[in-house]
Amino acid sequence: MDFAEVSEADVSEAGYVHAESWKESHRGFCGAEFVARHTPAAQAEYLRREMAAGKRVYMLRDPHPVGIVSVWGGLIENLYVLPKEQNRGYGTALLQYALARCRGTPTLWILNTNQGAYRLYTRNGFRETGNRKQLNERLSEIELARCGEK
Numbered sequence: 001m002d003f004a005e006v007s008e009a010d011v012s013e014a015g016y017v018h019a020e021s022w023k024e025s026h027r028g029f030c031g032a033e034f035v036a037r038h039t040p041a042a043q044a045e046y047l048r049r050e051m052a053a054g055k056r057v058y059m060l061r062d063p064h065p066v067g068i069v070s071v072w073g074g075l076i077e078n079l080y081v082l083p084k085e086q087n088r089g090y091g092t093a094l095l096q097y098a099l100a101r102c103r104g105t106p107t108l109w110i111l112n113t114n115q116g117a118y119r120l121y122t123r124n125g126f127r128e129t130g131n132r133k134q135l136n137e138r139l140s141e142i143e144l145a146r147c148g149e150k
Contacts, residue, residue, distance in 0.1 A: 001061070002060070011044050014068050016043075016044075016065070017065050017068050018044075019043040021083060055070045055077070067081040069095070086116075105146060106126075108126070111142075112140045112142055125146045125147060128144055
């Protein structure tokens with residue numbers, strides 16, 4: 001496994017990882033047209049904006065791109081693993097890599113419907129803070145923070 005900060009040279013590959021993973025995780029509750037707009041090119045542009053705002057985006061290769069994560073201070077975002085590469089330890093590896101790059105208390109937000117992410121993060125010392133963002137009647141984002149070391 002090899003981690004590297006995403007640059008302009010490989011942002012298209014990172015955009016592909018983001019697009020494929022995001023589509024898979026959101027197709028159950030987002031409209032097909034909305035999901036289809038999340039193309040690799042669109043997600044590469046999104047990642048460029050994230051990097052321009054000061055977020056550091058990292059990619060994991062084994063040996064091809066399998067996942068990405070971004071860090072901004074203590075905030076961890078954009079942790080995505082290609083659907084065909086999930087359940088192989090890449091999510092945990094990306095999370096550990098991101099934690100080592102956080103400043104202050106590591107925090108992140110997940111959708112209340114994403115039980116896989118919830119299990120990953122709670123296994124790694126994250127707990128709900130009580131902060132929520134209601135997105136619609138049944139969908140919300142939940143803030144988690146890492147409470148001490150495991």
